[in-house]
Amino acid sequence: MPAKPAAVRITKGWTANDPLVHVSLDLLARRAGLSQFSPRWLTTLREPLEETLAKVGADREFGRNAASVAAADDNEAVPWTLPLHRLQAVALL
Structure with missing residues (x-):
């Protein structure tokens, strides 16, 4: 590697x-x-x-400003995704 x-x-x-x-x-x-x-x-x-x-900043490009959703465990608002690299975003599709 x-x-x-x-x-x-x-x-x-x-x-x-x-x-x-x-x-x-x-x-x-x-x-x-x-x-x-x-x-x-x-x-x-x-x-x-x-x-x-x-x-x-220099965070990953996709999902940097993801919309918030309610977390399943306590209903706290959290981003629906963490920032992703391009290949990670492609894999989601």
Whole structure:
């Protein structure tokens, strides 16, 4: 099984408490129409990336704002789903 991206970054010198250590910068680049994130960009983009992360978070994409439903055990309102990765959302369909 391949190492988790955060573990790979930590072995390359990133600190475990770096706010971007768990963020997929390559996915971000692909969403912007590029093939991958160049490490050279990090110096310039770190501050705006951290500011954006602080505002919107980095939770899984699907179900981040799930509607609340009554829990079966105590009727407390809870999200109907936890946030899901794309493949998890596809599996639900």
